[in-house]
Amino acid sequence: MADAPRKLLEVRELTMDFGGLRAVDSVTLEVCENEIVALIGPNGAGKTTFFNCVTGIYKPTRGEIMVHPPGGQSRKINGFKPNRVTEMGMARTFQNIRLFQNMTVLENVMIGRHCRTRTSILGAIMRSPGVTREERETIDRAYALLEKVGLVDFADEFAKNLPYGAQRRLEIARAMATDPFLLLLDEPAAGMNPQETRELDELIVRIGKEEGIAILLIEHDMKLVMNISDRIYVMEYGKKIAKGTPQEIRSNPKVIEAYLGEGEEDA
Amino acid sequence: MMASMKRSILVALWFVFLTFPLMVVRVNTLKNTVEWRWLNMVWVFVGAFVLHNLWRWALDKRQKSRKKAELEDGAEADLHIGQRLLQEPKLYRPFLLGLAVVALLFPWVLDVYQVNIMVLALIFVVLGLGLNITVGLAGLLDLGYVAFFAVGAYSYALINQHFPALGFWSCLPIGGLIGAFFGIVLGFPILRLRGDYLAIVTLGFGSIAKIVIENWEEFTSGAKGIANIPRPGLFGIDMSIEGATIYTYYLMVLMVLFTIFVTNRLKDSRIGRAWMALREDEIACVAMGVDMARTKLSAYALGAFWAGAVGVMFAARNTYINPNSFTFMESAIVLSIVVLGGMGSIVGVIIAALVLILMPEYLRAFADYRMLVFGAVMVLMMIFRPQGLIANVRKTYAYRRAERGENHG
Amino acid sequence: MDYFLELFCSGLTRGSIYALIALGYTMVYGIIQLINFAHGEIYMIGAFVALIVAGVLTIYGFSGFSILILAMLIAMIYAAAYGYTLEKIAYQPLRNAPRLSPLISAIGASLFLQNYVLLAQTPDFLPFPQLVPDFAFMEPIAHIIGSSELVILVTSAISMVALTLLIKYTRMGKAMRATQQDMVMARLVGINVDRVISVTFIIGSVLAAIGGVLVGSYIGQINFYIGFMAGVKAFTAAVLGGIGNIPGAALGGLVLGLAESMAAGYISSAYEDVFAFGVLVLILILRPAGLLGKAVKQKV
Structure with a gap:
């Protein structure tokens, strides 16, 4: 990284309290253009809560979330509704898959286009040529994304009928349909077998490097994290305890202690 | 075999016990007499015995089909006959044609009474299609839907009292818009509520609407209602009652077609998705960039729009309205139409509305048991066929690599 | 002043009935997150059974107090049986269904039970015998609080205390609390969750029946439709207090009863029901967790 990379997301001292419990404690984090950043830490470290704050599902107690969209105006997005955050250009997936079960795979992706299309109620009823064109574009975009994640053959299936790994990839395709500049993936490899994880690995790198979409991911699969991340942040008990390149993190005593102390992760 | 027999007998006896005081005994507390209806006891026993066997058989079948679905990669491979019919133009085109002919000839073959009932059934078709937007598509359980129906009916009646110049045709869209307006106004405060709270609050709104109409006598004439509401006009031509009924019938058919057209287009659009x-x-929905408030309000408004518009039609058909046409019962009937037909399914809702409204009219014996059956139908449908009689078939879109071509799957 | 006291007492009476019914809603909601729409119908069936039993016993020459006890007991037994059967048929098969399904099933069950009573008995109002005698010692204050009202207050208080003790100190109570916290975990540690749910329905139904019998005797007439309004109001009370919260249901019932009574006495009785709904809507919008409830964040 010779020339100073352009920042996309800048989180400063983010804190989130639930009643007396401090789930996220003054965490500072940033993601730059073309970066794949991982957020790791033992279960219950507050990673998902951090995600929920950034994507507007929770309103953080304190701290500042700044977004610098490429070619757009920088904004502080604290307290924005989730759909506004997505419109700004940050899309996410969920740890416990949240697909639209009784809609087809294609329709799931088409929902992602919602905030990038304009058809109104009257327009939908009239179906003017403009509306038809927009609809066509939505379909084409959705298919293109399904091709990218290898799900074209399942386009007409109900989402609930997909195998587990395919559901995770569908979540990624759906998020990408919103044209994000930053993709937030919450444990994308959870519950996948090694083969699926390898494929996912490739997919994420492809999205990151070829499409130029920055990625922030929460992940427990250390092999995946070490393989693809440019930088890693480590959280424990709501606090950030380390940051650095994969090499630095591997040898960071605090991190080793956090994981060995928990005694459950294969770092 | 013996064991299941024994079980059925026990269950039957349990129901005999359960129903004993209500079904067998009838007390007249004024004259101090008791009537013992022992025969009912026998019926309950036999009925419970048979139903229990059916129930077990159906539950078994449900269990098996679920297992099967899991084994076969979850795909519901065998499409319902109704669905297959819908997907094959060669099959459904002649069917539609036949239906159109029947609909056109109907008023010339049957008498005014029948036509009048048919108009009522069609009104419920539109109500069902409207509520289908709110409940079936958007998943917002609305138990006070009848309030919007009442709003439409009273708009027409009152506008006609105060500004008779406006007439039926301007009132039709006005009724719809007032309905939609109320949908938005009532929708606003309850945007944040979860499904079950929403149900009870809308139930409250429905009841409030009726109570207000009943008690606000200066404005709504209260319980005595409003009479002499004009029927739909046709260039000021005077029509006999018979002619007017037939005319109303055709208008209703047109309105149903229009509703189908609009809801169908909405369903397969950005909005419907x-x-x-x-x-x-x-949560996933808002995280994908969909504005929750706007989407919910639009679902409420559009659902309410149809109720309001068809409310105008209802007032014009009856020429008299009073609060008793707008009780929770009506909301429940419309809801059972949507549930029976299949949430989100337009064809299903139409069939269900026709069946549920026409059946009690033609099977008089059934009329008394109507609400009993509706209640049972709602429970049974949820357990055995939650997708409704005709499940909503999702539209599919053709894949084109670079260029052209869409078709319907 | 007497007028105010009279309103106050009738408000308390009303409120304690709401509270009795609200307990059933709150307990069921606490455990399976379902608004048991048919709960009001159980209350109505309790009242009907009591009416029938009382009628038959009167004809066979039983006397005042024994009628009250027997009618109450049998009504409780029947309400429990109906509550149990209702859960087994309409809710248990839907344990893992989407959220809307059991709710619609509940509405269906409510319609069914209403019309079942309508068809099996009568669509008209039936006069309900006065089961509670007029106590002589109440004579001096009878214009403020009647004997029936006193009995209602005392009975409700006893029932609620009994319920609280049951939940706090018995094995079943512990199992209920555990199931309310986390159904999956409760099952893992060996609690028979189906049984806990059945017991919850039974207890709720018994309380509703007590309410039904007392109200029938107090108001003097019942019909198949009384469960609907009572159910909605009791649910309002449960939400007001914080749904899933047992002291909350009691408090919510009393607050709603008093508020309604005052509004009816000082403003207008025509809009009494509108008032209850208005309270419900306001509470849900302003403080959805209720007076005593805690706000629960949805897990994402």
Whole structure:
């Protein structure tokens, strides 16, 4: 990284309290253009809560979330509704898959286009040529994304009928349909077998490097994290305890202690 | 075999016990007499015995089909006959044609009474299609839907009292718009409520609407209602009652067609997809960039629009309205139409509305048991066929690599 | 002043009935997150059974107090049986269904039970015998609080205390609390969750029946439709207090009863029901967790 990379997301001292419990404690984090950043830490470290704050599902107690969209105006997005955050250009997936079960795979992706299309109620009823064109574009975009994640053959299936790994990839395709500049993936490899994880690995790198979409991911699969991340942040008990390149993190005593102390992760 | 027999007998005896005081005994507390209806006891026993066997058989079948679905990669491979019919133009085109002929000839073959009932059934078709937007597509359980129906009916009646110049044709869209307006106004405060709270609040709104209409006598004439509401006009031509009924019938047919056209287009559009996504998972839906408030309000408004518009039609058909046409019962009937037909399914809702409204009219014996059956139908449908008689078939879109071509799957 | 006291007492009476019914809603909601729409119908069936039993016993020459006890007991037994059967048929098969399904099933069950009573008995109002005698010692204050009202207050208080003790100190109570916290975990540690749910329905139904019998005797007439309004109001009370919260239901019932009574006495009785709904809507919008409830964040 010779020339100073352009920042996309800048989180400063983010804190989130639930009643007396401090789930996220003054965490500072940033993601730059073309970066794949991982957020790791033992279960219950507050990673998902951090995600929920950034994507507007929770309103953080304190701290500042700044977004610098490429070619757009920088904004502080604290307290924005989730759909506004997505419109700004940050899309996410969920740890416990949240697909639209009784809609087809294609329709799931088409929902992602919602905030990038304009058809109104009257327009939908009239179906003017403009509306038809927009609809066509939505379909084409959705298919293109399904091709990218290898799900074209399942386009007409109900989402609930997909195998587990395919559901995770569908979540990624759906998020990408919103044209994000930053993709937030919450444990994308959870519950996948090694083969699926390898494929996912490739997919994420492809999205990151070829499409130029920055990625922030929460992940427990250390092999995946070490393989693809440019930088890693480590959280424990709501606090950030380390940051650095994969090499630095591997040898960071605090991190080793956090994981060995928990005694459950294969770092 | 013996064991299941014994079980059925025990269950039957349990129901005999359960129903004993209510079904067998009838007390007249004024004259101090008791009537013992022992025969009912026998019926309960036999009925419970048979029903229990059916129940077990159906539950078994449900269990098996679920297992099968899991084994076969979850795909519901065998489409319902109704669905197959819908997907094959060669099959459904002649069917539609036949239906059109029947609909056109109907008033010339049967007498005014029948036509009048048919108009009522068609009104419920539109109500069902409207509520289908709110409940079936957007997943917002509305138990006070009848309030919007009442708003439409009273708009027409009152506008006609105060500004008779406006006439039926301007009132039709006005009624719809007032309905939609109320949908938005009532929708606003309850945007944040979860499904079950929403149900009870809308139930409250429905009841409030009726109580207000009953008690606000200066404005709504209260319980005595409003009479002499004009029927729909046709260039000021005077029509006999018979002619007017037939005319209303054709208008209603047109209105149903229009409703189908609009709801169908909405369903397969950006708007309709957002509604469904909201139904499926609210959090994922907003996280994908869908504005929850706007989507919910639009679902309410459009559902209410149809209720309001068809309310005008209802007032014009009856020429008299009073609060008793707008009770929770009506909301429940419309809801059972949507549930029976299949949430989100337009064809299903139409069939269900026709069956549920016409059946009690023609099977007089059945009329008394109507609400009993509706209640049972709602429970049974949820357990055995939650997708309704005719499940909503999702539209499919053709894949084109670079260029052209869409078709309907 | 007497007028105010009279309103106050009738408000308390009303409120304690709401509280009795609200307990059933709150307990069921706490455990399976379902608004048991048919709960009001159980209350109505309790009242009907009591009416029938009382009628038959009167004809066979039983006397005042024994009628009250027997009618109450049998009504409780029947309400429990109906509550149990209702859960087994309409809710248990839907344990893992989407959220809307059991709710619609509940509405269906409510319609069914209403019309079942309508068809099996009568669509008209039936006069309900006065089961509670007029106590002589109440004579001096009878214009403020009647004997029936006193009995209602005392009975409700006893029932609620009994319920609280049951939940706090018995094995079943512990199992209920555990199931309310986390159904999956409760099952893992060996609690028979189906049984806990059945017991919850039974207890709720018994309380509703007590309410039904007392109200029938107090108001003097019943019909198949009384469960609907009572159910909605009791649910309002449960939400007001914080749904899933047992002291909350009691408090919510009393607050709603008093508020309604005052509004009816000082403003207008025509809009009494509108008032209850208005309270419900306001509470849900302003403080959805209720007076005593805690706000629960949805897990994402």
